[in-house]
Amino acid sequence: MLNLLKISTPNFLELLSPAVAEQIIAASVLMKYSDGQLIHTRGSLKPGLSIVHKGAAQVGVNGIDGTFVMVAALGPGECFGEFTLFTELPRTHDISSTGESHIYQLSQTRFDILYQREPSISRALLNTTLTRTHILLEMLDAIRRLPILERTAKVLLSMSYTLGGSNTLQTRQADLAYTLGVTRVSLGKALKELSRLGLIEIGYGKVVIPNHSGLSDWVEQNCGT
Amino acid sequence: MLNLLKISTPNFLELLSPAVAEQIIAASVLMKYSDGQLIHTRGSLKPGLSIVHKGAAQVGVNGIDGTFVMVAALGPGECFGEFTLFTELPRTHDISSTGESHIYQLSQTRFDILYQREPSISRALLNTTLTRTHILLEMLDAIRRLPILERTAKVLLSMSYTLGGSNTLQTRQADLAYTLGVTRVSLGKALKELSRLGLIEIGYGKVVIPNHSGLSDWVEQNCGT
DNA sequence: GTTGAAATGATAAATATTTTACATTCTAGG
DNA sequence: CCTAGAATGTAAAATATTTATCATTTCAAC
Numbered sequence A, B: 001m002l003n004l005l006k007i008s009t010p011n012f013l014e015l016l017s018p019a020v021a022e023q024i025i026a027a028s029v030l031m032k033y034s035d036g037q038l039i040h041t042r043g044s045l046k047p048g049l050s051i052v053h054k055g056a057a058q059v060g061v062n063g064i065d066g067t068f069v070m071v072a073a074l075g076p077g078e079c080f081g082e083f084t085l086f087t088e089l090p091r092t093h094d095i096s097s098t099g100e101s102h103i104y105q106l107s108q109t110r111f112d113i114l115y116q117r118e119p120s121i122s123r124a125l126l127n128t129t130l131t132r133t134h135i136l137l138e139m140l141d142a143i144r145r146l147p148i149l150e151r152t153a154k155v156l157l158s159m160s161y162t163l164g165g166s167n168t169l170q171t172r173q174a175d176l177a178y179t180l181g182v183t184r185v186s187l188g189k190a191l192k193e194l195s196r197l198g199l200i201e202i203g204y205g206k207v208v209i210p211n212h213s214g215l216s217d218w219v220e221q222n223c224g225t
Numbered sequence C: 001g002t003t004g005a006a007a008t009g010a011t012a013a014a015t016a017t018t019t020t021a022c023a024t025t026c027t028a029g030g
Numbered sequence D: 001c002c003t004a005g006a007a008t009g010t011a012a013a014a015t016a017t018t019t020a021t022c023a024t025t026t027c028a029a030c
Helices: A018-027 A108-117 A119-145 A148-160 A173-180 A184-196 A212-222 B018-027 B108-117 B119-145 B148-160 B173-180 B184-196 B212-222
Strands: A029-033 A038-040 A049-062 A068-074 A094-106 A168-170 A201-203 A206-208 B029-033 B038-040 B049-062 B068-074 B094-106 B168-170 B201-203 B206-208
Touching: A018 A094, A018 A108, A018 A119, A038 A049, A108 A119, A119 A148, A119 B119, A148 A168, A148 A173, A148 A184, A148 A212, A173 A184, A184 A201, B018 B094, B018 B108, B018 B119, B038 B049, B108 B119, B119 B148, B148 B168, B148 B173, B148 B184, B148 B212, B173 B184, B184 B201
Parallel strands: none
Antiparallel strands: A029 A094, A038 A094, A049 A068, A049 A094, A168 A206, A201 A206, B029 B094, B038 B094, B049 B068, B049 B094, B168 B206, B201 B206
């Protein structure tokens, strides 16, 4: 379960006033999906905004060989498919349900009516979208410019900003590896080295960052700018 | 000179009605920059929207070692810095002038007034932004999942969609290599192989796609989904 | 036409990364 | 407290990629 797009992504519904959120919900259809059920398919052109109500949606790409690589897990309040409302572009990802989930589906026409009436919707959407773009740019830059060790440290650091009080990242090495675009073996080596440097602690299904500013300093020193 | 964000990115100003575009221009300050002059610095938090009027802006990252790696070149009508208006995030890139350029700079407060008055601005911004996100996601996915050969073919294909009538991509191998996150040597090998397959023709400072549907078919067959 | 800078082509050695395979550790659920 | 499945640890061989050079080609300016 991973979080490329979840890292500090503002929650769409929470960015809206309760009154506006209520209107959006009222205009939507609440759909229920069972575990693993496909919600949207990569390549599809059917427009519409989706917002997670309960459960979680798994964002990724199904390979021709039956494999599935995950990009993000979206939880309650988070939206997806928004670009189908403003562009003619096909969907980039396959989205399926993790466990049983309830998703609000809002059609293009109903969305357009609300969008025109409530300017705060565009603000919330732009905030969500621009933050995602920002994360993607940072990620892309890290993948292209930085060696695995530095890349790992940098991504762990940015993920840590969303932890609030906690200092523990709940993530499997395999997922983290995919986020970074490397194999689990290579990631393991990087984590081990970061651990040796005293910057992180490796756990079972988690990574602990005991000393946040230490990691932050190291990244600043070693990752340029 | 490269185009990661330029590939089929809708031109912000052209998405607006002439009347609204006029208002935005009227509210802005037109700044002139000489060749190589820094327009914005990575890490800066000062908000404001920038729109290229004349010339071009170079988007990239200055390494600690003095190197500069380019991500995109933005031309007339294209905007940047928009995420500083809607989020608290620091700028991701260094932006400098290529040749002499004229850039409209619009302050946060003036932007907010126009934004509230003209709903079409948010539509144009969302279109631009979401398209960029879309391209970034496709790129990130390609970098993570595909071997260099496939990755190269896919990126060439998506770049070719913006050529209109022409079938020639004006780009140096070195720039293309950076876009793909590989070295020039590796890219050269990939191009040579694609050329051997009859999918492209390699030129000096350019790549020709003589048979668009051939490349398209090959990508479909070899890049999954 | 020459010429020189810019871009591409080509090669081998050095590295980095993946693949493959198996061992070990952890943890939830009986 | 056991145990099976899930996750991590490890190591060697195979592969891919980069680095470092140098030769060759192209093109634009003179």
